[in-house]
Amino acid sequence: MPARTHAHPEPKPSLPLSRAIVRFAGDSGDGMQLTGDRFTQQAAALGNDLATFPDFPAEIRAPRGPLPGVSSFQVHFADHDIFTAGDAPDVLVAMNPAALRANVGELDPGATIIVDTHDFTDRNLAKAGYTANPLEDDSLQKYSVIPVDLTGMTVDAVQKFGLSRKDAARAKNMFALGLVSWMYGRPTESTISFLRKRFARVPEIRDANITAFRAGWNFGETTEAFAVRYEVKPAPMPAGTYRNITGNLALAHGLVAAGVQSGLPVFLGSYPITPASDILHELSRHKRFGVTTFQAEDEIAGIGAALGASFAGSLGVTTTSGPGIALKSETIGLAVATELPLVVIDIQRGGPSTGLPTKTEQADLLQAMFGRNGEAPVPVLASRSPGDCFDTALEAARIAVTYRTPVLLLSDGYLANGSEPWRIPDVADLPVIDPAFAAPREDAGAPPFMPFERDPETLARPWAIPGTPGLEHRVGGLEKADRTGNISYDPANHDLMVNARQAKVDRIAQSIPPTWVEDPSGTARVLVLGWGSTYGSISAAVRSVRSNGLRVAQAHLRHLNPFPSDLGDVLRGYDKVLVPELNLGQLSLLLRAKYLVDVIGFNKVAGLPLDTDELAEAITVVAEEN
Amino acid sequence: MTTTDLGFPGLAGVPAATGKLTAKDFASDQEVRWCPGCGDYAILKAVQSFLPELGLRRENMVFVSGIGCSSRFPYYLDTYGMHSIHGRAPAIATGIATARPDLSVWVVTGDGDSLSIGGNHLIHALRRNVNLTILLFNNRIYGLTKGQYSPTSETGKVTKSTPMGSLETPFNPVSLALGAEATFVARTIDSDRKHLTAALRAAAAHRGTALVEIYQNCPVFNDGAFDAVKNPGTRDDAIIPLEHGRPIRFGSDQQYGVVRTGTGVEIVEDPADEDVLVHDAHAADPATAFAISRLTDAGVLHRAPIGIFRQVQRPTYDDMAREQLAAAAAETSDRREALAGLIAGSDTWTIL
Amino acid sequence: MTYVITQGCIDVRDRACVDECPVDCIYAGSRMLYIHPDECVDCGACEPVCPVEAIFYEDDLPSDQAAYLKVNAEVFADHGTPGGSVKLTDALTDHPIVAAVPPGVPTQE
Secondary structure, eight states, X not given: XXXXXXXXXXXXXXXXXXXXEEEEEEETTSOHHHXXXXXXXXXXXXXXXXXXXXXXXXXXXXXXXSGGGEEEEEEEEESSOOOSSOSSXXXXXXXXXXXXXXXXXTOOTTOEEEEEGGGOOHHHHHHTTOSSOTTTSSTTTTSEEEEEOHHHHHHHHTXXXXXXXXXXXXXXXXXXXXXXXXXXXXOOHHHHHHHHHHTTTOHHHHHHHHHHHHHHHHHHHHBTTOOOEEEEXXXXXXXXXXXXXXXXXHHHHHHHHHHHHHTOOEEEEEOOOTXXXXXXXXXTTOGGGTEEEEEOSSHHHHHHHHHHHHHTTSXXXXXXOHHHHHHHHHHHHHHHHHXXXXXXXXXXXXXXXXXXXXXXXXXXXXXXXXXXXXXXXXXXXXXXXXXHHHHHHHHHHHHHHHHTSEEEEEEEHHHHHOEEEEEOOOGGGSOXXXXXXXXXXOOTTSOOOOTBOOOTTTOOOOBOOTTOTTOOOEEESSOBOTBXXXXXXXXXXXXXXXXXHHHHHHHGGGGSOOOEXXXXXXXXXXXXXXXXXXXXXXXXXXXXXXXXXXXXXXXXXXXXXXXXXXXXXXXXXXXXXXXXXXXXXXXXXXXXXXXXXXXXXXXXXXXSOOXXXXXXXXXXXXXXXX | OOBOXXXXXXXXXXXXXXXXXXXXXXXXXXXXXXXXXXXXXXXHHHHHHHXXXXXXXXXXXXXXXXXXXXXXXXXXXXXEEEEOOTTOHXXXXXXXXXXXXXXXXXXXXXXXXXXXXXXHXXXXXXXXXXXXXXXXXXXXXXXXXXXXXXXXXXXXXXBTTBTTOOOOOOXXXXXXXXXXXXXXXXXXXXXXXXXXXHHHHHHHHOSSOEEEEEXXXXXXXXXXXXXXXXXXXXXXXXXXXXXXXXXXXXXXXSOEEEEEOSSSEEEEESOOGGGBOBOOTTOSSTHHHHHHHTTSOSSSOXXXXXXXXXXXXXXXXXXXXXXXXHHHHTTOSOHHHHHHHHHHOSXXXXXX | OOEEEOXXXXXTOOOHHHHHOTTOOEEEBSSOEEEOTTTOOXXXXXXXXXXXXXXXXXXXXXXXXXXXXXXXXXXXXXXXXXXXXXXXXXXXXXXXXXXXXXXXXXXXX
8 A cells, every 4th residue: 555645745744852852673684784784874974973783583584574574774974972872773674574564562562563565465474373353453553654656666666777676675675764854864875975986897886776776765855644754863972083983894894003103013813603703804804014814614624724813913803702712712821821812702682502692692701711721811802782793802912912811802793783872083192002923032151031020019920922032932731831931740830830830920910000980970889890892781771860860970881801900890889789690690700709799790691782771770779779 | 036947846046056065965963763663764765865855945944843743853854853742743844834935844744743733734735736745644643652553544553542442434645635626646655765856856845735545564563564565575565656648457467457447546457558547646636546555465465556646737825825925015115104194094083 | 952862871772762753863882872962852752661761851861871862963974964873874983982982881870
């Protein structure tokens, strides 16, 4: 049932909004990720603050129709700074019955649903689990439903390009994008130039997509189905040049920057795994910076080659997700024993085992901390937002090189694929990392080289790379004697070395800033403490609770091992500490064990970011009890 | 810094020594701790004696090993070294060799280390043809864990973990390597210093992954496994010597010869001269080398070809990886400036 | 480095060491056995099997037997490195120091 259209003589009124949340949902082959990405770029170009949440099935081309194959992309854009991709969408674009059914439950009453009626056949309805057509009964009464034959109108609009019906229909996502772009008065130039470039080699597809996009816009302009359009003004943001960036891209750029800032060649050894593979793809394009990427035969070879490269004087890096960390554990232990720099990146996903490859989770913290045999302390860092992945990558490299140690950097699926506007840093302001290789000893009378003699300040051992005369030495997994590095089975030496390796990691705390705490009231008695990608949800929830007059402080950790030196005092400074995590309480466990502070966990393991409203409610309960 | 051109193309780019070194220069100060009579001693001695011949600086040599008796090897050489973890030495060495063209990189491994726990890394190193020399000490038993059967132990082998005999078919390391697209595969024997040294020399000269299987006696857990090819009384009839360009004849009176059959090769007594296969280690197709490798007994060893099975040229992974890097770097003169461009991307907006 | 056979072997020549040597570097003279210092691989297999405890690692030679380091080396002066005792058909000519030891003289202690 296509909406009737006719030329509209007057421009439609424009309603100002402070923020909006739009979700595009369809089958995994419908191009929803691309549609969301373009809509995001338009919001960025307009100067909105924004946050995105792509959510897609693990299957490449999931079967059409049933719920598990639904792919979606949510964009939250605003005229003020925001922290999350938002909870309930204001507008849902559903390309078929399954996309409608999978998403409608998350809408608040009054939300707008733009639905492509073309695929509402009996068979598709049944596949999606509908017994009756929801567009024909009253089940969607509380929403504003706009049924549109997107597919049919797209096919009509692009008829002149002579595409097959199937290819013509594929442009329907651009029709939908054009329509929503009109609704929010988005700038269209970036999308049109993007389409020109993307399909430059297939002119008929290029023209069909551009035509569908424009047809969607014009449809909004002329149809009676939309009485108003909306306007979300640019957000005031600190001065600077911005771009939109995803976590994986920022992380890859951070690693390139670490190579440039240390003067070291970067060697990435990696095995493809969701959601980390994009870092391998990105780094493989940056050979001009001296970045070598090695796609290994397995996870173990990936980290093995990286560690070999580190021994040889490169900045060794390996990227993976939780299952890959499990496989790399033994080599991380070898890096601990050999005391070589190594950056190990875990883009966390739902677990255990294969778990939920495309969903987000923070359940690898304890694996990062303790997932090795023996006493094998490893510094652990976590990024808190897509843009922050850049800085965290540099910080991981700084610690690895300065302290001659493997460093575990935790990101997750949400940060990896989610994006935000990122103020582009000035290269001159980036930290410089000094590899400080051990100097050659060519004087025959020089005392023998001590490969395990420690720097008094950092407790790090020398990084003596092959090719340096006079420093020939052997490293390995067997316990080493203090200073000489010879194999040692001596009990007292083992005790000394175990403690020395721990002391070295503890020493890192001297080089990191105090805990980041924000308390506008200055008198809060409740602290909400988080780590990693929950920063956005926690910030939004804390802000919402504060707007209701409650006094709540917020802290967020980048360094999880060692913790900032003042963390114990910070925790003891509040009556109550709430720790929200996308796991069953892993940071809580560490804080309780280390500081004997009875923190309260807020734990959710659904494969999704924390729901801001739910978290705000939990904070309110804790704050009001106090 | 001089680089070497000492007849070892595999080491091109590795700086040459300024003075002459001796075997003693390559001995570290660590006490050697293998069992008395272990074949590893003979290999260590041969390697220490051979290394000076390469004419390289000690600091530009790296020995990487995994876990097992043989993997103690790097501790006894005064070069750079890493005694890593079980089975992973080829992966670690791949990183070292790819990162540094100026290093001569060696892997020392055993039959358990390289064919069992590390099988994956071995075949992929061979396939990639990374510039490494891999010495595979094959004693057909697990020594360090005290006597379990290995992936090269013969079927029926009675060991601590197979009291009623092993049920498994062993690997033939040479056949395996040839199947894994290896460009250089040789086999030699620990106690034959001359042959072992010649194999090392050819392997070091090869640019790409060179695999040298070394039959190595374990006097404690598998003593006598290679008696047939070592004992003066039997070895002439047991060893099939391979020399490139030479007819493959052997036996105390040269009475045996290797001849072609329909699809492979076989051993014939008193063959006509014109029927005897002339060994071609440089053949592009590894099929004949593979057929020759199958003349090795799979069970108790009575007969085995030794020498270089295959030696062909193929571009190496690490050379090509560095070429890509160099080609890409040629476009970038100032990395900081390029970094600024990279992180800015193409879609930016400015807020004043 | 090498292992060294000392005076105790004179007129004993038990040969248990020869059976143990993995590289066949122990050669027979008329009155005693000799280890070829360039062929010895330091594996130590010979030392524990000697019935008269006449074999020592170079660094552990008793001072009164120090001369035997030279004895074991010099006896091969005309032979180079044969690459195994099996390749040498005739017995080595004993070193003059060995030849000079009167028969029946109690060896060590």
